[in-house]
Amino acid sequence: MSETDILDTGVLDTGVPMARIAAARVVGPSHLEITWAAGNRGGRTETVDVAPLIGSYKVYRPLRGDAALFATARLIDEGDAIAWDGPDLEMSADLIETIAEQEMDSAEFARFLKRNKLTQEAAAALLGRSRRQIGYYLNPGPVPRIVALACFGYEALAARRRSDAA
Known part of the structure; x- marks a missing residue:
């Protein structure tokens, strides 16, 4: 891709597919079952523990210890993120993919x-x-x-x- 292509389209293609989630559901406290539509994990379904993210960022403080609020998880932006009821409670697919890549069963x-x-x-x-x-x-x-x-x-x-x- 040339510099002109970037200026014309406004898109920079790094060759790395962006993470996108096809489906998500809550399967336990701080655990989401994620089916990946695209990205490094595309086509896989796995359980991801997002507790490290919830515990690390202030924006997710309302989710700490609130199972009812955590249960409101839903896909938004065509699978680019997961959101929960409440202000600014969104987690990008890229961030979830990063934590998934750090897990091992x-x-x-x-x-x-x-x-x-x-x-x-x-x-x-x-x-x-x-x-x-x-x-x-x-x-x-x-x-x-x-x-x-x-x-x-x-x-x-x-x-x-x-x-x-x-």
């Missing part, structure tokens, strides 16, 4: 171990956790966000090292 954790040829003992040493905790992460349920981020970081670092060595 037990199946993803098991795939991380397999991809990286890690035993539970090696993973415990790598992640600074006990062998027992690693076993818990392999049981159904979410993996703590800090552990998921450490796993993602480990893989990014390993990929960079492979690239540098090539």
